[in-house]
Amino acid sequence: xxxxxxxxxxxxxxxxxxxxxxxxxxxxxxxxxxxxxxxxxxxxxxxxxxxxxxxxxxxxxxxxxxxxxxxxxxxxxxxxxxxxxxxxxxxxx
Numbered sequence: 001x002x003x004x005x006x007x008x009x010x011x012x013x014x015x016x017x018x019x020x021x022x023x024x025x026x027x028x029x030x031x032x033x034x035x036x037x038x039x040x041x042x043x044x045x046x047x048x049x050x051x052x053x054x055x056x057x058x059x060x061x062x063x064x065x066x067x068x069x070x071x072x073x074x075x076x077x078x079x080x081x082x083x084x085x086x087x088x089x090x091x092x093x
Contacts, residue, residue, distance in 0.1 A: 019066075019074050023059065027081045030055040034088050049093055056085050 015021045031037045033052035035045045063078045070078070 019070070020077055023062070023074075023078050023081060026055055026059050026062075027085060030059070030085050031088070034085075034092055036088060047092060049089070052085075052089055052092070056082070056089060059085070 028037070030052050032039050032046075033048045033055060035047035038045050059078065059082055063082060066078075067075075
């Protein structure tokens with residue numbers, strides 16, 4: 001299985017580690033679980049509402065726990081991402 005996964009994962013420079021890339025990574029996972037984008041490993045669009053909801057809940061927790069400690073840009077980014085993901089979740093559910 002590990003060998004199969006490595007065939008689908010393209011190696012390249014890792015993205016910068018910061019709050020926005022972390023939130024973008026989580027939101028990409030949620031979008032994949034909502035069937036909005038293909039799974040990076042399988043290349044297939046699959047819906048898993050339980051995993052999508054869990055990832056949205058993690059993002060909501062992060063938004064709540066970091067409130068007051070984010071830049072304006074970071075705060076707006078996570079709020080906008082959460083709004084978009086919640087709307088897509090409601091449409092799917």
